[in-house]
Amino acid sequence: MNIVVCVKYVPDATADRRFEADNTVDRVGVDGLLSELDEYAVEQALQLKEKLGDDSEVTVVSVGPDNAGDAIRKALQMGADKGVHVVDDAIAGSDALGTSLVLAEAIKKLPHDIVLCGMGSTDAVMGVLPTMLAERLGLPGVTFASEVTVNGSTVTVRRDGDTATETIEADLPAVVSVTDQSGEARYPSFKGIMAAKKKEVVTQSLGDLGISGDQVGLSAAWTAVEGTEARPPRTAGEIVKDADGSGASALVEFLASKKFI
Amino acid sequence: MAEVLVLVDHVDGAIRKTTNELLTIARRLGEPSAVFIGSLSDDATAALKQFGAEKIYSVDDADIKGYLVAPKAEVLAQLVGSASPAAVLISASVEGKEIAGRLAVKTDSGLITDAIDVQAGPVTTQSVFAGNFTVTAKVTKGTPIIAVKPNAAAPEAVDGAGAVESVAVSISDAAKGARVTSSEPKAASGRPELTEAAIVVAGGRGTGGDFSAVEALADSLGGAVGASRAAVDSGWYPHAFQIGQTGKVVSPQLYIANGISGAIQHRAGMQTSKTIIAVNKDEEAPIFELVDFGVVGDLHTVVPAVTEGVNQRKG
Numbered sequence: 001m002n003i004v005v006c007v008k009y010v011p012d013a014t015a016d017r018r019f020e021a022d023n024t025v026d027r028v029g030v031d032g033l034l035s036e037l038d039e040y041a042v043e044q045a046l047q048l049k050e051k052l053g054d055d056s057e058v059t060v061v062s063v064g065p066d067n068a069g070d071a072i073r074k075a076l077q078m079g080a081d082k083g084v085h086v087v088d089d090a091i092a093g094s095d096a097l098g099t100s101l102v103l104a105e106a107i108k109k110l111p112h113d114i115v116l117c118g119m120g121s122t123d124a125v126m127g128v129l130p131t132m133l134a135e136r137l138g139l140p141g142v143t144f145a146s147e148v149t150v151n152g153s154t155v156t157v158r159r160d161g162d163t164a165t166e167t168i169e170a171d172l173p174a175v176v177s178v179t180d181q182s183g184e185a186r187y188p189s190f191k192g193i194m195a196a197k198k199k200e201v202v203t204q205s206l207g208d209l210g211i212s213g214d215q216v217g218l219s220a221a222w223t224a225v226e227g228t229e230a231r232p233p234r235t236a237g238e239i240v241k242d243a244d245g246s247g248a249s250a251l252v253e254f255l256a257s258k259k260f261i
Numbered sequence: 262m263a264e265v266l267v268l269v270d271h272v273d274g275a276i277r278k279t280t281n282e283l284l285t286i287a288r289r290l291g292e293p294s295a296v297f298i299g300s301l302s303d304d305a306t307a308a309l310k311q312f313g314a315e316k317i318y319s320v321d322d323a324d325i326k327g328y329l330v331a332p333k334a335e336v337l338a339q340l341v342g343s344a345s346p347a348a349v350l351i352s353a354s355v356e357g358k359e360i361a362g363r364l365a366v367k368t369d370s371g372l373i374t375d376a377i378d379v380q381a382g383p384v385t386t387q388s389v390f391a392g393n394f395t396v397t398a399k400v401t402k403g404t405p406i407i408a409v410k411p412n413a414a415a416p417e418a419v420d421g422a423g424a425v426e427s428v429a430v431s432i433s434d435a436a437k438g439a440r441v442t443s444s445e446p447k448a449a450s451g452r453p454e455l456t457e458a459a460i461v462v463a464g465g466r467g468t469g470g471d472f473s474a475v476e477a478l479a480d481s482l483g484g485a486v487g488a489s490r491a492a493v494d495s496g497w498y499p500h501a502f503q504i505g506q507t508g509k510v511v512s513p514q515l516y517i518a519n520g521i522s523g524a525i526q527h528r529a530g531m532q533t534s535k536t537i538i539a540v541n542k543d544e545e546a547p548i549f550e551l552v553d554f555g556v557v558g559d560l561h562t563v564v565p566a567v568t569e570g571v572n573q574r575k576g
Contacts, residue, residue, distance in 0.1 A: 013391065013526070017390045023396075097366065127355075128359070131330075132362045132363070132365065135362065142329065163446060164446045164447055165444070165445045166441050166443065167442045167443040170329075222369075222370065222371030222400060223399065225396055229394060231393050231395060234553075237555060238554050239552070239556075239557060240555070241556075245562075247566075251556055251570075252567055258536055
């Protein structure tokens, strides 16, 4: 089975994330890494391959600047077989529609029985890319899977929603996004890190995918950010130390003063 | 004035509050037209009229039930084609965002998700990077499709004409590729829905696994219960109640964090709450940087005492 995993290189959520002068996310000046939520997708891909026990292959695809290669490399270290890195200056500033267009064209060129994604990125957190990808590829899409099982030509997914736990079945090929409940992602082993050095990463440009530069990027985006503003820091609040119930009384007073009681 | 389509969020015909919020926002942008997918009852019609729906497109779902979102996106795409609306508003729920994503591709339109405010233009406001930035944005191509978060507007009751128009739609086979084969409803807690609640009381690692005190405080205040990832990963509380980057993002009037240290991933889910209170043993816990009021102390004694105090005041 041909398993494709989409990964994103994102600014580290624990770093001081910011915007560039053109209101795009600063993806170069802030340390980045493989989006934590995509590690779960890589993990599910590897588990699928292990369960099938055949000559299944896991291909990692990423769209992003040069340093996005680090995200692909991490997935290869975890155990994925090969990588595709779409990199082109003209892609910079693309919104979800633009990125999904590029990803979809890259995936169309690969054999794919299942396309796995994380539930969302840790930077933009829209969570719509898997669905857009499914729509662009003309495939069924199932998002927020907490369990993924492949049986012949169908994929079965468990989804824990707010009001119900659902079992969803889709015909393959399909696009599936997985949550952080799907299973802890493995750490790369030393052997995995060494092996990854020899794995192939194909670099592709927009031209290779038959996309012209004016179809994507900041100027062609379907949305425009008009302004960004840092949230003013919260003003320091009152902190009391509890002694024999004084903390609780003070808290109740505070709730009453704010009219929550 | 152009129509603004609002996809009605309902549970078996009962209209959810988020729909009233969307109708209120729609009025700022044009004439609200509700799109109801399901079997439209007189009660539902009246409820939609009450919050200003001028038109109600009723789409029978007999042919759609049991499939995931793709058919609903096709319904909306057909309506976008026939009504040429000024915008389409959808709740920013898991399902809503999926529909919005497919609709955006189908209609070659820009999509903005998780708007916390929408004004004429439409110009949207979003809270990003764990609530550290606010961003204003606009759709520049196609029909603006906007997924709006709960509590983005105070619902305003305005009598609308509520003219019902039945819409026949044809759904492609391709849209039926994903089927729901079983659905087990979860037991209702009787508490407000987490993302819509005005008050949220959350528990973390410090609870040691016993959420009864947290739940009792939530109930005394009429709030919802949430949990940190540490508590959910320990199996102490269901994932549906997780607050943070990989769970729910809440922005209530009051947030009370009990035994939660306040890691960045958690802050991403609650930082924009209006008033924040924390109870934690560790005075160095980063959550105290965010609070309006904090108690350094053992939540096992402080929280029950607060609950008692609240109940007494309520008389």
